[in-house]
Amino acid sequence: MARQLQAGWCCVASVVRRARLLVVLCLLSAAPIAALAREGDEHFGLPQVKFINEQVAAGWSDAKLKPSEPASDQEWCRRVYLDIIGRVPTVKELDDYVADSSPVKRANLVGRLLGEDYVDEYARNWADVWTTVLVGRSLENDNVNRSGMRQWLRRSFSKNIPYDRFMTDLVTATGVNKAGEKGFNGATNFLSGKLEDNGIQATAKTAQVFLGLQVQCTQCHNHPFNKGKQNQFWEFNAFFRQTRALRQFEGTRDVQAIELVDEDWAGEGGNASQAELYYELRNGQMKVAYPVFIDGTTVDPTGYLPAKMDDGTDYGVNRRRALAQLMVDSPLMPKAAVNRVWSHFFGYGFTRPIDDLGEHNAPSHPELLEGLGERFREQSFDTKELIRWITLSYAYSLSSRIAKANAADDPAVGEKPKFSHFYLRQMRPEELYQSLLTATEADQAEEKGEKAARKKDEWLAQFIIAFGTDEGDEATTFNGSIPQVLMMFNGDLVKTATETGKGGFLDRVATSDMTNAQRIDALYAAALARKPTRKEIKLANQMMVARKGDAISALQDIWWAVLNSNEFIINH
Amino acid sequence: MSVSSRFFDGMSRRHFMSHVAGAAALAAPATAFTNSILANAADLKKRHKAAILLWMGGGPSTMDIWDLKPGAATGGPFKPISTSADGIQICEHMPMMAKQMHHMSLVRSMSTREADHMRGRYYMHTGYVPNPNVEHPSYGAVIAHELADQVPDLEIPPFVSVGSGSVGPGFLGMSWAPFVVDSNGNVRNLDMGIDPTRLSQRLEMLSAIEDKFIGEKRGASSDDHAKVLSKTVKLMTSDQMGAFKVMQEPKDVQDRYGNTGFGRGCLMARRLVEQGVPFVEVDLGGWDNHADIFKTLSDNKLPELDKAMAALVSDLSERGLLDDTAIIWMGEFSRTPNINGNGGRDHWARSWSVAVGGAGFKRGVVVGETSSDGKEVVTEPYSAQDLMASVLKSLDISLETTFTAKNGRPMKIANAGKVIKELFA
Numbered sequence A: 001m002a003r004q005l006q007a008g009w010c011c012v013a014s015v016v017r018r019a020r021l022l023v024v025l026c027l028l029s030a031a032p033i034a035a036l037a038r039e040g041d042e043h044f045g046l047p048q049v050k051f052i053n054e055q056v057a058a059g060w061s062d063a064k065l066k067p068s069e070p071a072s073d074q075e076w077c078r079r080v081y082l083d084i085i086g087r088v089p090t091v092k093e094l095d096d097y098v099a100d101s102s103p104v105k106r107a108n109l110v111g112r113l114l115g116e117d118y119v120d121e122y123a124r125n126w127a128d129v130w131t132t133v134l135v136g137r138s139l140e141n142d143n144v145n146r147s148g149m150r151q152w153l154r155r156s157f158s159k160n161i162p163y164d165r166f167m168t169d170l171v172t173a174t175g176v177n178k179a180g181e182k183g184f185n186g187a188t189n190f191l192s193g194k195l196e197d198n199g200i201q202a203t204a205k206t207a208q209v210f211l212g213l214q215v216q217c218t219q220c221h222n223h224p225f226n227k228g229k230q231n232q233f234w235e236f237n238a239f240f241r242q243t244r245a246l247r248q249f250e251g252t253r254d255v256q257a258i259e260l261v262d263e264d265w266a267g268e269g270g271n272a273s274q275a276e277l278y279y280e281l282r283n284g285q286m287k288v289a290y291p292v293f294i295d296g297t298t299v300d301p302t303g304y305l306p307a308k309m310d311d312g313t314d315y316g317v318n319r320r321r322a323l324a325q326l327m328v329d330s331p332l333m334p335k336a337a338v339n340r341v342w343s344h345f346f347g348y349g350f351t352r353p354i355d356d357l358g359e360h361n362a363p364s365h366p367e368l369l370e371g372l373g374e375r376f377r378e379q380s381f382d383t384k385e386l387i388r389w390i391t392l393s394y395a396y397s398l399s400s401r402i403a404k405a406n407a408a409d410d411p412a413v414g415e416k417p418k419f420s421h422f423y424l425r426q427m428r429p430e431e432l433y434q435s436l437l438t439a440t441e442a443d444q445a446e447e448k449g450e451k452a453a454r455k456k457d458e459w460l461a462q463f464i465i466a467f468g469t470d471e472g473d474e475a476t477t478f479n480g481s482i483p484q485v486l487m488m489f490n491g492d493l494v495k496t497a498t499e500t501g502k503g504g505f506l507d508r509v510a511t512s513d514m515t516n517a518q519r520i521d522a523l524y525a526a527a528l529a530r531k532p533t534r535k536e537i538k539l540a541n542q543m544m545v546a547r548k549g550d551a552i553s554a555l556q557d558i559w560w561a562v563l564n565s566n567e568f569i570i571n572h
Numbered sequence B: 001m002s003v004s005s006r007f008f009d010g011m012s013r014r015h016f017m018s019h020v021a022g023a024a025a026l027a028a029p030a031t032a033f034t035n036s037i038l039a040n041a042a043d044l045k046k047r048h049k050a051a052i053l054l055w056m057g058g059g060p061s062t063m064d065i066w067d068l069k070p071g072a073a074t075g076g077p078f079k080p081i082s083t084s085a086d087g088i089q090i091c092e093h094m095p096m097m098a099k100q101m102h103h104m105s106l107v108r109s110m111s112t113r114e115a116d117h118m119r120g121r122y123y124m125h126t127g128y129v130p131n132p133n134v135e136h137p138s139y140g141a142v143i144a145h146e147l148a149d150q151v152p153d154l155e156i157p158p159f160v161s162v163g164s165g166s167v168g169p170g171f172l173g174m175s176w177a178p179f180v181v182d183s184n185g186n187v188r189n190l191d192m193g194i195d196p197t198r199l200s201q202r203l204e205m206l207s208a209i210e211d212k213f214i215g216e217k218r219g220a221s222s223d224d225h226a227k228v229l230s231k232t233v234k235l236m237t238s239d240q241m242g243a244f245k246v247m248q249e250p251k252d253v254q255d256r257y258g259n260t261g262f263g264r265g266c267l268m269a270r271r272l273v274e275q276g277v278p279f280v281e282v283d284l285g286g287w288d289n290h291a292d293i294f295k296t297l298s299d300n301k302l303p304e305l306d307k308a309m310a311a312l313v314s315d316l317s318e319r320g321l322l323d324d325t326a327i328i329w330m331g332e333f334s335r336t337p338n339i340n341g342n343g344g345r346d347h348w349a350r351s352w353s354v355a356v357g358g359a360g361f362k363r364g365v366v367v368g369e370t371s372s373d374g375k376e377v378v379t380e381p382y383s384a385q386d387l388m389a390s391v392l393k394s395l396d397i398s399l400e401t402t403f404t405a406k407n408g409r410p411m412k413i414a415n416a417g418k419v420i421k422e423l424f425a
Helices: A002-010 A012-025 A029-040 A049-062 A073-085 A091-099 A105-111 A116-135 A146-158 A162-174 A186-192 A196-211 A228-239 A319-329 A331-347 A366-378 A383-391 A429-439 A450-462 A481-492 A494-499 A503-512 A517-526 A532-546 A551-563 B005-008 B013-027 B028-043 B119-126 B141-152 B196-215 B220-236 B239-244 B251-257 B262-275 B293-318 B382-393
Strands: A243-250 A253-261 A277-280 A286-289 A463-466 A474-476 B050-056 B080-082 B089-091 B104-110 B157-162 B177-180 B279-283 B325-331 B353-360 B402-404 B408-410
Touching: A029 A162, A049 A366, A049 A383, A073 A091, A073 A105, A073 A116, A073 A383, A091 A383, A091 A517, A105 A116, A105 A383, A116 A196, A146 A186, A146 A450, A162 A186, A162 A196, A162 A319, A162 A331, A186 A196, A186 A243, A186 A253, A186 A450, A196 A228, A196 A243, A196 A319, A196 A331, A228 A277, A228 A286, A228 A319, A286 A532, A319 A331, A319 B196, A331 A366, A331 A383, A366 A383, A366 B028, A429 A450, A429 A494, A450 A463, A450 A481, A481 A494, A481 B177, A481 B220, A494 A532, A494 A551, A503 A517, A503 A551, A517 A551, A532 A551, A532 B196, B013 B239, B050 B141, B050 B262, B050 B293, B119 B382, B141 B157, B141 B279, B141 B382, B157 B262, B239 B262, B251 B293, B262 B279, B293 B325, B293 B353, B325 B382, B353 B382
Parallel strands: B050 B279, B050 B325, B157 B177, B157 B279
Antiparallel strands: A243 A253, A277 A286, A463 A474, B080 B089, B104 B353, B325 B353, B402 B408
8 A cells, every 4th residue: 555655656546546635634624734834744754644644634525524623732641641551641741741842742742651761651551451352351260360461461562572473472372371380471361261162262362353353153154244154264273273271270179370382283083194173064064174374375284293304304383373474464464453553542443343354344444444554564563653653643633522514423323433533432441540540649659560450450350241151251331331430439449549548649739838729720630631610610619618628628529529520531 | 501400310409418318228227128118119019011131141052941852863851841831841940930831921933143142142132233333222221211201210220230231222322221230239339428418519519520521512421421420329329229139038038039149130120120120131141051061951050040030920920010020031042953062052043932921921822833853943933123022012112112323313113023923912
């Protein structure tokens, strides 16, 4: 795609398209253009940002939409902290950003959030996101060691491991899944709980997460309305058949750890040089399958692992390694990756659900999806660069206030997203948890690393509903429903955040040498990244009166109200 | 918008305060509390319809429960037994339900196409196949929405899900979302711990922030948040919350339902229906029996189901609630007639059974028939939407109702399913 555009001068269609893009950019309302001009280069010198801006703008023009105004500095700052490092900014971080007069202040902040200063928080946030993707939120699964999974993810993200290696490490992992054990490799947790029943879950989840293919139905039959065929499921499944999960028990029952190993596999037919499996058609007929990738690429069907023969020649195949390489080379892999990351920042991906890129499910911006994927590959799958492009895009800078000229752009009612304004979305529970720690300055006192993460897991458990199926499906009541509001009203987390004990956050605010007005300002900045309105100040003052000069109790009431608001919990 | 209209939802401030004061009664002796609930129930039960969905998560093998095929290669080891309904036989491991079958009917000719858990769960709950562009409302949301007017004094959520998450309210909005509780009836974080005056001052402050954000027109979720806040305040201060306290039932009643999660869930469903809740879903998972199915069913799943379901049906009948309360027993699909190499059955949607009873349903009849090996429906097949339409009819909900989805498209209630006429007199 990139090459096509660059070579576009000799292609009529491309020339027309380019001309149209120019028109579109000229049609943007004057104010945003002025804002862009103030920043000098509206693409921050990044061709990938330029590409995103042009593609998204083309979508606006096609749909006859105009984008909203850009978000305020405060709004944008809160948003980018939440999305990149998973928490709201501190008052100081907010002030620093607002005070920065550089024309490229946005690029500077993104650079800082992706840099050394925030590497631990960045890694924590993305480890949370990916733990949920890879093993879900439930604590119930004995075959997964969440702590091991998260430690591996945190290390991968703190080192910014390229995405192709990240995926390969997960798909090919061998070793023990629990930290502290000999041979520990936390990456094994992705598959450690998915190898039962001949690895059906490993097959379905690998295809879904990394290729955006929904194959779980084709285990039993050809897909009723896409091109998925039953043989493809089992040919994909064949890649996992050398892999075994060995359980180490503690006492008699409790699984202590799981070791993933690859072993020579004789196949269900007993001939290891042609190691095959059988599956059953709906009509009861048995069929045979060998490892074949979804694009039809075949792999040597031997069940032997790689080794040297006596005469020095190589033989054997590590099927998972072969699969990982085919996935890295597949055009679906970068598309699935950029779709996931895009949806993290915009609330919606280019397809719904984001992990279904099948032909029956047309994306909202096919060229952008394709082109962004190609650029991700060209950039050696550098996830931080992808995040930089997305967060510096013009669409990401827009206000969440809906304008008349883009009211039709509402994916919540089922329209395809056009990204003409920022879409509201509730914080993930992990983001809320972390934001409350930050807003009350409790993060400094908090234990770091795994101990803190386990505490968070336990808190999260109250929201998880497991459906009790073999696939480990789950849902959450952290979805804007009554249990969530009750938790915010009366739960321990907010109780702690609003406690008035000596040395706590509210106590420090109350005993500082600020005026009452400044104290109220401080609470608003910490939680909402804005100043209170006149009406809010009036109500706050009434609260001071009602508490009869007991300032800390009044601050507690105000703080409780602020933390319980839609504005706090909704990323806007 | 003012505080009172936003948060107290039509209740006057004084009314609200009296409820807050009433919350102190939570500490009052349990008997007084129970008495007031019983009085309420007597008052309410003649006036409203309700439905209880017994959701069998994982996909129960209905040819081992409701539609046995003794002697067939696919039939499995279980034997059929006769029941209190003429001509209806069910599984030998359901002896207590066998005595209640005159209250229930079976549809043995369900035939659907969704054999994936999530898709099947969605389809059976909504009557629609999953669609990336629109979220459809589930049974609970539709029925609560349609019946809420019958119980204007209800202060607790009209759609309660015990044990599982059910399926959400879709385009009807978060106000109709399931209120999920565990089977012990514990609702977390219910205690305010501050005095009512102070709470109302906090709410006033909160309301100002909510209103400002909503006024900035950023999207529907800011408004939804305020609506759910209002419902939460109502619930927190309601003595109707006592209906969840299943442990307050006399011991013999608890024993009758069985000391299991599902048993307590069914008992809670009866209490909630008495209180006026129009829809309760009770979850019994563990039916995804890909291996060793018969031992699991006979030793574990069926005894738990049998005891609780039989207690629910007979208890509702004895209390005069059954004629107004529909019962629906179903899972997302059933299991393959062929028994697999692990002694289990896999997913199967083509031919299976559901059980219904109560409300306007005809009792003690069997609708439809499957072939001798259980693999085909040999009579007219019925779909999720047909079943849903029939349940709505049993509750006197008009099938002419049309909703408007968020995208403006009209959506016929129950996806325009056709009523299974044999289920009605």
